[in-house]
Amino acid sequence: MDKNNIPTLKEVIHFLKRGDRDFCDMLQISPDKFEDAPFEMLISNEFDVLAGVNKVRMLFDVECFGVFRNILLKYHDNGNIKVVFYGTISNIDGIFKMFELLIGELGAGNFDREKFFSFADRQNVNLVATSPGFGTGKDVVHYWSLSDDISIVLQYCQKPRYQFSLLITRLIPKVRDHSKRNNNGTITERLSINIWNLLDSTLYNGLAESAINEYGVLEYTLELDRKELDYFTHLILSVGTEIQAEGKLPRFNIDLYHNGSPDISKIRSIAEQLIRLYGTDSSGNGELEPYEWDKINNNEFWTGRTWEFNRSHVLRHNPQDEIAYYIRMDNMGDLQGFKVTIVSANKLYELFT
Incomplete structure (x- = not known):
């Protein structure tokens, strides 16, 4: 696939900010290019099972944002859809370039310091890349909430080694019930x-x-x-x-x-x-x-x-x-x-x- 057909990450964020929600349309990729993952693959991923993923579509060997080589579309029981861009990278300069772009477009973001390292700590990210098992196996994870229905996560994993991924989730808006609530007591x-x-x-x-x-x-x-x-x-x-x-x-x-x-x-x-x-x-x-x-x-x-x-x-x-x-x-x-x-x-x- 011609890599120039896929917009830059900055362009994709712009599309999301203006309200675009069709991932294939934003990426200018026909849905027919994706293959369905077999059922055996679905049930073998413990984390996807827990997250209620019921369907995965895959596209391999396609260059995205100058870093990633693969794209997954994950469909959840609750209606959420997640696009996952991933690949392996040991050159942390590319990692920080993407993190800085996201910071510039989305703000500081958040991370769970008890469970993960932050991309803002360059030394720890470098140790994750060069020292397997560093920090008791902590991954580097940062996340942003673009709007009520879009969340973005950037992560760099120790297992599989060097796996770098960007996850964008389209969340189904939750319906808030404003009826009186003490009919059943308190x-x-x-x-x-x-x-x-x-x-x-x-x-x-x-x-x-x-x-x-x-x-x-x-x-x-x-x-x-x-x-x-x-x-x-x-x-x-x-x-x-x-x-x-x-x-x-x-x-x-x-x-x-x-x-x-x-x-x-x-x-x-x-x-x-x-x-x-x-x-x-x-x-x-x-x-x-x-x-x-x-x-x-x-x-x-x-x-x-x-x-x-x-x-x-x-x-x-x-x-x-x-x-x-x-x-x-x-x-x-x-x-x-x-x-x-x-x-x-x-x-x-x-x-x-």
Whole structure:
């Protein structure tokens, strides 16, 4: 294939910015040029299976952006489509040239420093290229969010060695549900702890260990006599120190976590309960994807689900809409692992119980 038929990366980014979403059209490649990957190849890729990839189309031996030699189109169960450009490269000058172009077009981007190196650290990238197994096998990964429906990832892998790839994903826009959400009740009805007794015992009787956190908030950590939601063994009550009007609850948050080895079946039950109770979250995310369960299984960082409610118990849908309270389930990858948090729990109890 004539390499001059394929636009430059800068041109492709321009096409994406102006709203083009047909990858083949943007690359000026006929869809007929791609071959379908056999089923055996699909199921042999563990990461694709977890990500819900149901179809892969392949085009080999085509030069793209002066670096890549191969293109894949990956189709996901949820409707997302990903184009993957990849090849092998040991000359890091070409890597940095592409990274600098992306920085110039898309901004600084992000990376997960716990799991990956950044392309911004030239020394580490050079060591990845020259020293197999460097940094306990960490890859170099950087990502950008161009818009609500386009994400871009640049990565340089240690295995397979020297594999350099650019991934552009077209995301299906999530439908956000702004209907009233307390028809099925709230999380307070699933909790056995008596919040009024809890506040009395911690604030006035000193029955829990307390500390001032970095935000100047009192934190009380309690080991629960009875597991909450049949799983959580500990509760952190974070209480604001502002003086409240008479009859008003102090501002407080609740964190529930489990001290011990994670029980995936119990975590799955809690996640399913919250999604049944509240529906899709503020980002339009509902049931957990297979790759998310993989992160929870491995106690890796997982942003989870967040429901931000206004005073009408409708998910907030504009910046001017005041948040009454919100609920979050996530996994920070720390000792607390999977956790459920109720922020501004005082408003939840005042308005909806």
